[in-house]
Amino acid sequence: MVVVIGIVGGALGFGAGWLGRLVLGAVRRGVVAPRLWCEMAVAVLWAVVAVRVATGMPWWWAGVPLLLGWVGVLLAVCDVRAYRLPDVLTLPAYPVALVFIAVAALHRPGVWAGAAGGLLLFGGVYAVVRLISPAALGPGDVKLAGVLGLVVGAVAVGAVLAVVVAAALFTLLMASWRGRGAVPHGPAALLPAWLVTAFAPWV
Template sequence: MGAVLTGAVLGAVAGGLARVLLGRLRRGARVRTPVCEAVVGVAWAGIGAGWAAGVWTPPWVVLLLALTWFAAAAGVVDLRHRRLPDALTLPAVPAALLLVAPLGPTALGRAAVGAVLACGVHAAVHLASPRSLGAGDVKLSASLGAVLAAVSWGALPLAAVLASLLTIVAAVRPRAVVAAAVTGGLPGRPRAPVPHGPSMLLAASAVVAAGALRW
């Protein structure tokens, strides 16, 4: 219980820092309180529970904490503005490799190759259909590909399929209330294309969390 509470409190603080950072980025976003705090707080509480139960080793716990923080920050911007700032996606690539390094040389090698593979595949899709996959999604795929490949090669296609399904579900379900709560938008505005970045981030976080479990 202590680990859960600590994770929730620290997550809320980290989420608040993310919200402040987003507001100061040149191409960031102004996010309502307490969106980031709530998202990161809940995620870190769950990670704290997993750490207390011994289901993840410390290196994976650190990676998951960073991944969920990044997912909250980048996902909120994409939901609000339909873009992913370079200030978030580009530094995330070396950060991902640094976080994977404690897992060992094999995982680090897979991560480096996974980043290139994921970016290459997403770049090809972007060139073929720019409307369905933006340039920001291509840049995002590199860091996510690194952490996914660190889990296993199979995690890459699994996360890609899950992300596509999540985007399809988001496109067909009503989103006015969620959009108004998260982004400050007003119901009744013309529907814009569903951003794919949040689905990529959520899918990667779920696949990494599940793949890193100590069975």
Template sequence: MLFVICVASAVVSAVVAAALTRPMRALAGSRSRWLRSGLHVLLAAAGGFGAPYLALGWADLTTFLALAVACALLIPIDLAVFRLPDAIVLPLYPLTAVGLTVTAATFDAWGSLGRAAAGAAVLLAFYFVLALINPAGLGLGDVKLAGVLGAFLGWLGWPAVLAGTLAAFVLNAAVALVLLAARRVTVKSGIAFGPAMILGAVLGAAYWAVRSTALAG
């Protein structure tokens, strides 16, 4: 049954992402190949497939699916124009808050809700400080996205927050080294950090899922 739900979630996420292709390109204001590759549809499908493994009920599943689609749009936009639009990021705050609050009320998971709020605050503050220290490396879009990802990872657990955050920086460093070695960028070139943050959060969630399964077994 879970597999069927995963497939259905993947299909729904992919269809929604595909339907948002034109608005995504208009919002980015670019005709970059990243926005014409269909990458966002594949990413949304992947995120949609994994979401049911993390969900307790329909409220948080719907929230995770919305996050999956939004992040699938943000990755190619950031790769194309080095920007994470507020029009996508900011609505994720109330959406996540409502979805997780409903889930907390349904499953008496108030501790998880408090941890999600704390995770959002911690990553928001952490990335804000980093942006102040190195504004060329991190933008306010990254800071705003950090709060959303912090809430998502915090809902799962502090190990997910730590793993997801570390994974983001490791992934970004690895990509930078590869691009430098290939002479595609220089040490002064900007590299979109949003994709690493999102993929890092995915790895953090996967780590939490594997860890929880191992502990339960």
């Protein structure tokens, strides 16, 4: 049964990724994504979430990793292809994330406090780095950090620090591997944030 649920989740994710690829090519400052990049990536992430729901993840939380998986793939592809995180994707993620957090708050007290703390911590750290060294982070990274802070902080404020550190390490590793040239930071922040939301230790 779990396998079937995972396959269904993957199929739905493939469709969502296909739609996302179309959106990415149509929105302002979007990019033309290679065929199947978005489809396969979202399919894998949504299949994992489906399996997690089948094995104990509360239904009221599933929307968070599904959202982050979908928009995260689109943003990661855009950042890798064009070194930018467009507002048309990052800004609408705020109200949608807030809706999902509101649903979670009905079932788990303290979620709002964690989300607010995460927003201030993640967004604040990135804003300070941006002010000190504008070349280190783009404005899109700062806007994305606020969304990631909301959803990761809803799990645990301490997890926000772990994601910030992981994102910095991933970016440094990528920079050392690539050598010279710009390095997209979005994927390095999105992956650990999604892992936290997908494997949140909800009882």
